[in-house]
Amino acid sequence: MNVIKTGGNWTIYDDAIESFDKLPAGTYMINFSKMMGYFLTNHNDLEVKETKIYGDTEKKVDKILRSFSLTDRNFGVILSGPKGVGKSLFARVLANKAAENNLPLLICSGYTPGIASFISSIDQEVIILFDEFEKTFSEKDNSDPQEEMLSLFDGVDSGKKLFVVTCNEVRNLNEYLLNRPGRFHYHFTLTNPTAVEVDEYMKDKLDLKYQNLIPQIINFSLGGNLTYDCLRAIAFEINNGYSLEETVQDLNISRDKVLYYDIRIEFEDGQVFFARNACLNFYRDYCREWCQDNDEIGFSIIFKTSDIKYDPEKTIQHLDPDKVTIQYDNSDLEDMTDDQKAFYQTRKVKSVVLHKSVDSYIYRYTI
Secondary structure (H helix, E strand, C coil): CEEEEECCEEEEECCCCCCCCCCCCCEEEEEEECCCEEEEEECCCCCCCCCCCCCCHHHHHHHHHHHHHHCCCCEEEEEECCCCCCHHHHHHHHHHHHHHCCCCEEEECCCCCCHHHHHHCCCCCEEEEECCHHHHCCCECCECHHHHCHHHHHCCCCCCEEEEEEECCHHHCCCCCCCCCCCCCEEEECCCCCHHHHHHHHHHHCCHHHHHHHHHHHHHHHHHCCCHHHHHHHHHHHHCCCCHHHHHHHCCCCCCCCEEEEEEEEECCCCEEEEEEEEECCCCCEEEEEECCCCCCCEEEEEEHHHCEEECCCCEEEECHHHCEEECCHHHHCCCCHHHHHHHHHCCEEEEEEEECHHHHCCCECC
């Protein structure tokens, strides 16, 4: 029998009870009940099942742990970005490397009153993971749970903790969590895989006989802002003998994705025009965009999105000139001389290059 005194209360436990000076390294879930208050339960360790980590996740994880080791107060990290870009994998890699340094991981899956005080009472170095924080700590009943956590994140308690917050929608985070490196030192916004990362991933995952499809997959992935989940599914389907076209049509991939591109059109006479912030949907066939620079006559550029290619050597997306139609407004040509009309109607396109505009790069690493 073991007898524990807490204040003026005495509690009797059986012989299975153990006492520790500190929480042992491991993974725990924070729980709450009205009868017991707050307590921890063992949770399965967050495994990293991938044999290879793409991008610079491991580099960022090492940076976080090094910075945490050098500080003497609480330390925060925000991981933001759309679903499927690797926030959970990032957290798993971080948890695994922290375990090597005997840092316990505590998972907080939701808000209950007093959670900040409980976490503050843990007087040792630990990692606290808040998954999808903007959802699990959203406003309700005229209270703001995120605001309640601010003093905890500020590091005024006696412990030293590494807070990791993942979120899909940054706009739903409390404004006092952002642009406050005193609370959250890093904000890593995870992106969709880049062309280089898609190329590396597909070379690892695709059977050799399908490797010739990689440029097409890269082009489609850039146009669709695909995640690693999508790429994994595409590789699986193609390795099972299905065409890329059929795979794209059949997979559970959103077809409403619209990206903004700056389209550069150069004519053989040296003139260059731009279609700024052209709105492209790679799941739709035709695209028509208006181009006009300075005082030059404007025109529409018409093409199939399926004709957009990716050049792995130049790392650009482009269109072959013969896949592009230039169409002028008849009202603009009415007052022209025959020679002027002939000039505009016969000049040929030399090149068309597409670059994602700033709006399309809303998700990227920021420090």
